[in-house]
Amino acid sequence: MRISVIGAGYVGLVTGACLAELGHTVLCTDNDATKIGILECGKLPIFEPGLESIVAKNRKNGHLSFSAELAKAVAGGDVIFICVGTPPLPNGDADLSSIDRVAQMIAAESESDKLVVEKSTVPAQTGQQLKRVLEIYGRGKTIRFRVASNPEFLREGTAVGDFLHPDRIVVGVDDETAEKQLRKIYRPVLEQGFDCPVHNGSCPRGNPPAWLVTTINSAELIKHASNSFLAIKISYANMVSDLAEKLGANVEEVMHGVGLDPRIGAHFFKPGLGFGGFCLPKDLQAFVRLAERHGVDFSMLREAERINHHRVEGFVEKLRHSLWVLKGKKIGVLGLAFKANTDDIRFAPSIELIKQLQHEGVDVIAYDPQAMEKIHVRLPELNCALNAYEAAQGADALLIVTEWPEFQRLDWKRVHQGMARPLVLDGRNLLSAEEMSALGFEYESIGRPRAGQAIPTALA
Ligand code: UDX
Numbered sequence: 527m528r529i530s531v532i533g534a535g536y537v538g539l540v541t542g543a544c545l546a547e548l549g550h551t552v553l554c555t556d557n558d559a560t561k562i563g564i565l566e567c568g569k570l571p572i573f574e575p576g577l578e579s580i581v582a583k584n585r586k587n588g589h590l591s592f593s594a595e596l597a598k599a600v601a602g603g604d605v606i607f608i609c610v611g612t613p614p615l616p617n618g619d620a621d622l623s624s625i626d627r628v629a630q631m632i633a634a635e636s637e638s639d640k641l642v643v644e645k646s647t648v649p650a651q652t653g654q655q656l657k658r659v660l661e662i663y664g665r666g667k668t669i670r671f672r673v674a675s676n677p678e679f680l681r682e683g684t685a686v687g688d689f690l691h692p693d694r695i696v697v698g699v700d701d702e703t704a705e706k707q708l709r710k711i712y713r714p715v716l717e718q719g720f721d722c723p724v725h726n727g728s729c730p731r732g733n734p735p736a737w738l739v740t741t742i743n744s745a746e747l748i749k750h751a752s753n754s755f756l757a758i759k760i761s762y763a764n765m766v767s768d769l770a771e772k773l774g775a776n777v778e779e780v781m782h783g784v785g786l787d788p789r790i791g792a793h794f795f796k797p798g799l800g801f802g803g804f805c806l807p808k809d810l811q812a813f814v815r816l817a818e819r820h821g822v823d824f825s826m827l828r829e830a831e832r833i834n835h836h837r838v839e840g841f842v843e844k845l846r847h848s849l850w851v852l853k854g855k856k857i858g859v860l861g862l863a864f865k866a867n868t869d870d871i872r873f874a875p876s877i878e879l880i881k882q883l884q885h886e887g888v889d890v891i892a893y894d895p896q897a898m899e900k901i902h903v904r905l906p907e908l909n910c911a912l913n914a915y916e917a918a919q920g921a922d923a924l925l926i927v928t929e930w931p932e933f934q935r936l937d938w939k940r941v942h943q944g945m946a947r948p949l950v951l952d953g954r955n956l957l958s959a960e961e962m963s964a965l966g967f968e969y970e971s972i973g974r975p976r977a978g979q980a981i982p983t984a985l986a
Contacts, residue, residue: 530603698745767973861928
């Protein structure tokens with residue numbers, strides 16, 4: 527099928543490339559001509575494992591092309607996937623202005639029937655508004671606009687595998703034709719009749735995904751409800767880790783034990799510096815605002831947000847407890863991306879952490895395997911290291927902020943030799959307390975006892 531994808535960001539680019547990989551003819555567009563220019567030069571404006579190869583392959587075989595002209599993309603597609611950003615407004619509502627602008631352009635430029643698919647994460651009832659805009663701005667045309675919601679469940683770092691081997695495909699439609707078109711688009715994924723081109727272990731071949739057809743409102747709500755529940759799990763683990771620390775328990779063993787109950791599940795119970803990224807934080811806010819606008823009490827999610835908000839502050843207090851005085855200290859930060867295997871720093875805990883440390887007069891030097899370009903744009907004054915060893919050189923403390931596997935493989939003896947004080951605070955429980963202690967480090971982590979730590983006596 528002829529498909530157009532509007533928005534060439536983390537979601538749009540993966541969606542366009544993977545739909546081309548499924549055999550469709552895809553034209554991907556973005557209003558940022560620089561981004562399109564980078565793509566037309568065979569490069570990617572983002573880091574996403576496996577994406578570069580399937581973009582190159584499908585550009586070469588003609589299944590995938592790029593354009594900065596939205597009109598051309600609209601004219602060229604029978605099905606149009608809207609993958610534009612919906613960032614949070616100051617009050618937490620989702621900013622839907624890009625959706626509105628694109629919908630008006632689609633209505634104005636369309637000369638034939640279109641299926642317009644909401645891939646961007648939007649509050650429930652956005653699809654209804656989208657239909658109204660298409661009808662109003664397409665008034666007088668003898669064409670028909672169908673609208674569907676098809677939320678993405680892509681995780682950055684495994685997005686290609688998540689697209690081609692999803693555990694579920696959710697479609698929200700209000701007519702059968704739209705459902706048939708979407709089923710045709712996703713048929714290869716439903717049949718799982720292809721080898722995943724990404725070999726990073728995130729492509730469990732063979733299990734056909736669940737195909738869930740529902741209304742547009744319900745599909746939109748599934749997305750917000752899913753991400754918000756993931757956020758609750760993370761905040762729950764972080765809350766329990768704070769108590770585990772006081773009691774000398776090990777939060778990883780505790781949450782492993784909890785997760786053994788199949789009704790609960792083990793995933794998303796890793797304590798640390800909290801959830802960041804361009805999805806969980808904003809989706810949680812938008813979901814709460816949607817509920818509050820409709821007079822429904824979502825204070826449970828407000829609490830999950832509050833717990834998350836204080837993770838960085840708690841980590842700085844942990845550092846202060848070890849260093850006593852922060853002002854004038856030199857501190858290395860390992861990891862800037864909001865999670866490993868991405869270069870995305872949006873809503874990353876590292877940003878808030880660096881701001882708090884610099885506010886206290888700390889000399890921060892930071893390193894990340896992939897996010898250095900993006901952090902330089904966001905924090906141009908930040909002192910950046912070329913590698914982890916340089917970030918640790920002469921440091922009074924070293925903070926692990928993103929769980930990059932590269933940091934596990936460091937020569938920690940060499941790190942120890944370079945540091946002014948061998949103090950490591952591991953914000954992602956990436957390393958072993960016993961191993962770090964045996965290497966002579968003062969090592970602190972999240973919700974786990976220090977190596978050899980005496981079990982605190984019960985409070986009197
Ligand atoms: C998330 C959802 O997982 C995905 O389904 C949705 O489509 C988009 O949003 P993503 O934001 O890419 O994906 O990353 P995810 O792996 O969910 O991690 C989000 C944040 O939570 C990261 O900052 C990560 O460090 C943190 N996290 C995750 C934890 O702190 N603990 C965990 O156990 C898991």
